[in-house]
Amino acid sequence: MTQAEASARATQIRLLLNRYNHRYHVLDDAEVPDAEYDRLWRELKELEAQFPNIVVAASPTQRVGATPNITFGAVRHQVPMLSLENAFAEDEVTVFDSRVRERLEQTGPVTYSAEPKLDGLAVSATYLDGKFFQAATRGDGETGEDITQNLKTLATLPLKLKGVGIPRILEVRGEVFMPLAGFALMNAEAAARGDKTFVNPRNAAAGSLRQLDARVTAARPLDFFIYGVGYVEGTLPRTHSKMLKSLQQWGFNLCPQIAVVEGVDGCLAYYRKIAGARDSLPYQIDGVVYKVNDLESQKKLGFISRAPRWAIAHKFAAEEVLTRIRAIEFQVGRTGALTPVARLEPAFVGGVTVSNATLHNMDELARKDVRVGDTVVVRRAGDVIPEVVRVLAERRLQGALPIQLPTQCPICGSPVTREAEQVVARCTGGRLCSAQVKGEIIHFASRRAIDVRGLGDKLVEQLVDAGLVKNPADLFDLTRDQLLSLDRMGEKSASNLLKQLQTAKATTLPRFLYAQGIRDVGEATALGLARHFGELALLRGAGEEEIQRVSEVGPIVAAHVSRYFQNADNAQQIDRLIVAGFAWPVFEKKNTAPTGEGLDKTFVLTGTLTQLTREAAAEMIVARGGKVSSSVSKKTHYVVAGSDAGSKLVKAQALGIPILDEAAFLELLK
Ligand code: IVH
Numbered sequence: 001m002t003q004a005e006a007s008a009r010a011t012q013i014r015l016l017l018n019r020y021n022h023r024y025h026v027l028d029d030a031e032v033p034d035a036e037y038d039r040l041w042r043e044l045k046e047l048e049a050q051f052p053n054i055v056v057a058a059s060p061t062q063r064v065g066a067t068p069n070i071t072f073g074a075v076r077h078q079v080p081m082l083s084l085e086n087a088f089a090e091d092e093v094t095v096f097d098s099r100v101r102e103r104l105e106q107t108g109p110v111t112y113s114a115e116p117k118l119d120g121l122a123v124s125a126t127y128l129d130g131k132f133f134q135a136a137t138r139g140d141g142e143t144g145e146d147i148t149q150n151l152k153t154l155a156t157l158p159l160k161l162k163g164v165g166i167p168r169i170l171e172v173r174g175e176v177f178m179p180l181a182g183f184a185l186m187n188a189e190a191a192a193r194g195d196k197t198f199v200n201p202r203n204a205a206a207g208s209l210r211q212l213d214a215r216v217t218a219a220r221p222l223d224f225f226i227y228g229v230g231y232v233e234g235t236l237p238r239t240h241s242k243m244l245k246s247l248q249q250w251g252f253n254l255c256p257q258i259a260v261v262e263g264v265d266g267c268l269a270y271y272r273k274i275a276g277a278r279d280s281l282p283y284q285i286d287g288v289v290y291k292v293n294d295l296e297s298q299k300k301l302g303f304i305s306r307a308p309r310w311a312i313a314h315k316f317a318a319e320e321v322l323t324r325i326r327a328i329e330f331q332v333g334r335t336g337a338l339t340p341v342a343r344l345e346p347a348f349v350g351g352v353t354v355s356n357a358t359l360h361n362m363d364e365l366a367r368k369d370v371r372v373g374d375t376v377v378v379r380r381a382g383d384v385i386p387e388v389v390r391v392l393a394e395r396r397l398q399g400a401l402p403i404q405l406p407t408q409c410p411i412c413g414s415p416v417t418r419e420a421e422q423v424v425a426r427c428t429g430g431r432l433c434s435a436q437v438k439g440e441i442i443h444f445a446s447r448r449a450i451d452v453r454g455l456g457d458k459l460v461e462q463l464v465d466a467g468l469v470k471n472p473a474d475l476f477d478l479t480r481d482q483l484l485s486l487d488r489m490g491e492k493s494a495s496n497l498l499k500q501l502q503t504a505k506a507t508t509l510p511r512f513l514y515a516q517g518i519r520d521v522g523e524a525t526a527l528g529l530a531r532h533f534g535e536l537a538l539l540r541g542a543g544e545e546e547i548q549r550v551s552e553v554g555p556i557v558a559a560h561v562s563r564y565f566q567n568a569d570n571a572q573q574i575d576r577l578i579v580a581g582f583a584w585p586v587f588e589k590k591n592t593a594p595t596g597e598g599l600d601k602t603f604v605l606t607g608t609l610t611q612l613t614r615e616a617a618a619e620m621i622v623a624r625g626g627k628v629s630s631s632v633s634k635k636t637h638y639v640v641a642g643s644d645a646g647s648k649l650v651k652a653q654a655l656g657i658p659i660l661d662e663a664a665f666l667e668l669l670k
Contacts, residue, residue, distance in 0.1 A: 006047045007054045013044045017060040025139075028206040030199075032392070033377055034286070035318030035349075038086060062305060072145035072210070075136035078231035081122060081173065082141060083306050084289060084313040090268055093290070096312045097264040103309070104297050109263025111294065113240045114270040115227060116257050117287040117313050120177025120205045124230055125151060127170045130161040130250075137210070141306065150209050151176070153218035158251030166250055167234020174226035174252075178205040179283050180647065181654035182221025188655075201284050226252040227289075239293045257281070260293060271314050278316070279382055279646040282653075287315035319381045320389065323347035325374045328359070328403050332411050334439025334517055336426035340365045340403065342376070342388050350380030357386040361423045362405050371400040382646070411435040431471065431569070438464050440517055444472040445504075448523060448615055449515035452504045454497050462486050472515070473576035476501060505581045509536060510619075512577075512584060516570070519560045523615065524622040528552035529561070530587045540565045540574070551625060601637040602627045604652070607645030609662050614642075617665070632657065640665045 001009075017040055023031045041061070048055045055062070087093050100110055122138040135151035136144035151157055154176070161170075178186075183201040190197050198204035208220035226247050229236065237243045241260050248254050257277075261270050267290045274288050292298050292310040301309040327343040340359040347354055357378055359365045370376060370388055375395040380386040405425050409416055414429030427433050431440075441460045445452035452475070463469040468482050478501070483494040507515075513536075514526035521529070532550040533539040539547075539561075547558040564570055603621050605614045605628065617640065618628040632639060632651040639652035639659045652659055660668065 001050075003051050003053065006051045010044055010047045010051075010054050010059075013040050013047075014056075014059055016040055017044065021060060028203050028210065030203070032322060033318060033320035035321045038315075038318075072137075072147065072212075074139075074143050075124075075134065075146045076143050077124065077136065077139075077141070078171070080141050081124060081138040081144070081230070082303065082308060084311055085307045086287075087312050087314045088317075090271075093267055093271075093312065093314055094264050096290075097267070100292060100301065100310065103301055104292075109266070110292060110297075111239075112261050112263075112267055112290040113244070113293045114259050114261045114267060115289045115291070116255055116274055116281070116285040117289050117315070118175040118177050118225060118227075118255065119200075119202045119284040119286045120175040121202070121209065122173065123147070123151065123176045123209070123224065124171055124173050125157070125224075126231070127161060127166075127172070129168060130166045130170075132157070132159045145210070147209055149214040150211060150217040151224070153214055154222050154224050156253050157224055161250040163249045163251075165235070165246065167232050167236065169231060169233040171230035171232065172226045172247060172252060173228045173230050174224055176205055176209055176222055176224050177201065177283055178208065178220070178222055180650045181282060184647075184651045185654040186221060223283075224253060225255045227255070227258075228291075236295075238295055240291055240295060240298070241293055243295070261290075267314070275316060280644055280649070282650060285316075287313050289313050317348070317351040319350050320377050320379045321347050321349045322375055322392070323378050325370060325372055325376060325388075328365075328370065328372055330406055330410050332409060332427050332433060332435035332439075334436055334443050335519060336409075336429065336433065336436050338362075338405070338409075338416060338425045338427060342370060344376075344378060347378055349378055349386065350382070352380070354378060354380055354386040357388045359388055362418070362425055363423045365403055369402065371396065371402060373397045373400050409433055409435075434464055437470060441469060441472055441475070443517045444515045445475070446515075449511055450504050450507055451511070452497075453500045454493070455500070459486075459497075471573055473573050473580065476505075476577070476580040502581075506583060508584045509587045512536070512582065513539075516564065516574075518564045520557045521561060524618060524628060525550075525552045525557060527619055527622050534587050536574075540571075552622070552627075600625060602629050602635055604629050604632050604636050604639045604648055605642075606639060606648040607642030609640075609642040638665075638668075 017037070020031055020037050023029055024037075044059070045061055048059065048061060085096075087096060097110065101107070104110070123135060124138070124144065125135040126133045132152065134146065134148045137147055138144050152159070178201040180201060183198070183204055186204065187197040198207065204220070205222060208217055208222055211217045226244070228240070229243065229247075237246055241258075244254055244258065257274060259270060261267055271288050274285070278285060290312055292301065298308070298310040303309060324345045325342050326345060329341050329343060330338045331341050332338055339361065342357045342359055344355050344357060359368070359370060368388060368390060370391055373396075375392045377389040377392070378386055379389045405418065406416055408414065409427035409429055412427065412429040412433035412435070414427050414433060416425050417428055418425040427436065429436060431437055438457075438460055441464065442457055444450055445455045445460070455475075460469075463475075463478075463486070466486060468478060469475055478498070480494050480498060483489050483497060484491070509530040510523065510527040513529055514521065514523050528550045529539055529547070529552075533542065542562070544555075544558045544562045547553055547561050548555060553561070603626055605617055609617060621628050629636060632648050632655065634655060636652065636655075636657050639648060639657055640662070641649045641652075641659050642662060649659065
């Protein structure tokens with residue numbers, strides 16, 4: 001790259017960064033994910049390092065934040081509010097630590113204060129003789145906005161400090177944020193009123209704090225954790241951690257996860273611990289921060305441009321990144337449902353490389369208006385399926401057309417239908433569609449259905465494509481020779497699979513019913529049917545009306561169930577399975593309504609239980625006449641929380657729903 005090229009690219013990046021900065025800091029409405037901002041920032045830094053002549057004073061690398069909004073009064077920071085260097089990989093932390101040790105001429109491990117990096121906004125609050133005087137946002141680092149009146153409304157902000165040794169002038173710095181529970185509740189209430197909701201807690205916090213009417217701020221669930229000081233007249237302890245302790249004693253709130261660690265190993269162990277606990281923390285964090293603990297050492301290390309040399313932010317893998325849509329295809333599931341899927345330029349998000357993302361259904365696709373070639377925000381948090389969040393409309397290529405629902409199934413060519421008022425479009429091919437056949441067999445053999453170990457999705461596809469299996473019953477006619485004719489199938493795997501198929505025939509009635517894949521019949525309904533009828537033969541002979549007596553079943557599901565058993569193909573299939581040797585212990589029939597506390601209550605299960613699986617817990621609830629729901633709402637009666645419970649627990653707390661641990665749950669069901 002020539003200097004001219006570098007200069008042109010740098011100018012382009014600066015324009016983008018300035019625009020993103022303005023949208024983020026002034027309008028509280030980020031245009032691109034943080035990861036995209038970080039990526040451009042790094043590119044600019046590298047260009048400026050390679051070609052120092054192209055650096056200009058106005059470059060975003062030379063200052064922080066954005067020009068403050070003039071609607072608020074301006075507050076000049078006596079000590080600039082700086083930013084932090086970012087590390088994404090462990091070796092960047094190692095490099096940081098070696099530089100620190102080099103500059104301090106220290107051979108042994110350095111002691112660090114390790115802290116969660118809260119995802120809110122930086123705020124400075126000044127106290128004169130222990131009395132709250134003034135507060136400001138970071139602004140551009142030199143000058144911020146006066147938010148004194150707004151910050152005053154925070155319940156946890158001390159207006160008068162208590163204790164001894166309080167400096168005459170004390171400027172504390174920290175993060176104002178919105179706890180997840182409060183965020184969920186506030187958004188739920190806004191949605192109920194039909195108002196606009198906030199995209200994330202950080203935007204909500206920023207929007208709430210920068211209100212011209214402080215009464216609005218007062219009504220918002222904001223909190224403030226202190227992580228340092230600015231201008232101080234008076235004496236403070238000699239280490240960062242002791243200083244935080246003093247601040248706490250004087251009345252400030254600290255983040256409870258702050259810890260003192262030794263050396264780079266201590267830092268990385270802390271990072272892993274916090275990353276593991278991230279989903280169960282009551283607030284959003286986007287990484288951790290390591291700070292040299294000794295304040296004298298901090299002074300020695302000093303600053304470069306806009307960041308201290310004594311601290312670094314170790315960020316988590318971005319959960320939202322930008323990428324491009326290569327194609328949009330339709331997948332066909334076991335019920336014939338067509339799901340639009342985005343094929344992406346591979347992107348590193350949430351710690352893994354992602355090249356597909358679901359678009360859910362045609363309504364979602366139309367709502368987001370995703371087109372081929374679009375630049376999109378892709379999100380993957382925790383173990384959830386990667387999702388296209390939104391399109392960057394300003395980057396759409398000319399001539400990109402909206403996606404149409406195909407009129408024919410992409411797999412079998414049968415017509416596609418979409419009933420009025422239905423979100424789901426379906427292939428009408430039924431068992432003529434190989435995608436539906438594969439889906440049906442995969443479901444039949446799945447762990448919670450018949451549980452045929454060793455029969456994975458790939459093998460099912462092979463069996464169907466080779467024409468060896470056309471329905472679940474065909475599985476039990478497979479011969480050793482047929483299996484051996486398949487690619488990559490050895491003697492051992494073949495005989496194992498035959499053995500597993502044999503074992504799987506001893507099952508339970510609810511599993512057998514669930515395995516049929518009857519529309520809208522999940523595990524709970526299957527269990528309800530089994531409990532009500534006790535015998536398969538009675539269910540097969542029952543009319544819609546009788547089926548509707550099952551407490552889990554309404555008229556629509558009853559119609560699906562009755563139609564399923566009346567269909568000749570299905571009847572033959574079931575007969576074949578029974579002839580093949582399917583059997584189950586007699587199911588204890590309970591015609592009377594079950595009694596007990598669980599009756600008529602709706603439960604949500606979250607986290608890991610130790611004594612039983614979540615499925616087993618769900619079965620127990622249903623067996624006692626309760627309901628199990630997958631999401632927490634005002635209609636939820638109890639949330640059963642195991643270890644590592646995440647957002648559902650938070651939401652339950654926000655809605656004030658009783659939370660049971662495993663022991664309390666088992667007690668309730670006794
Ligand atoms: S220390 C000079 N500690 O991260 C040191 N910052 O990019 C300045 N942040 O503007 C910051 N948690 O808003 C520090 N425990 C923590 C933090 C933290 C969140 C934010 C803060 C700052 C940004 C730095």
